[in-house]
Amino acid sequence: MQAPIAAVTVYPGQARIIRRGQVTLAxxxxxxxxxxxxxxxxADGTDDSSPRDSL
Incomplete structure (x- = not known):
């Protein structure tokens, strides 16, 4: 699946990168x-493994 970068927001010390792609499912x-x-x-230096992505 191709998912090119659609948007980037740069913050002090970090960045948010949004990619968009499309897939067809049966x-x-x-x-x-x-x-x-x-x-x-x-920002607090922790890793959070909870799901945050939406499709």
């Missing part, structure tokens, strides 16, 4: 796994 239950993504890093 009817019925499906599982979409996105790999190779960096773990989110937050």
């Amino acid at each position: 009817a019925g239950p499906q599982r979409l796994v996105l790999g190779g993504l960096p773990s989110p890093a937050f």
Whole structure:
């Protein structure tokens, strides 16, 4: 799946990068796994593994 960068917001010491892509799935239950993504890093220096992405 191609997901080019759609927007970038730069903050002091960090940046938010938004990528957009499209995928077509067959009817019925499906599982979409996105790999190779960096773990989110937050301003307080912690990593949060809770799901924050929306499709």
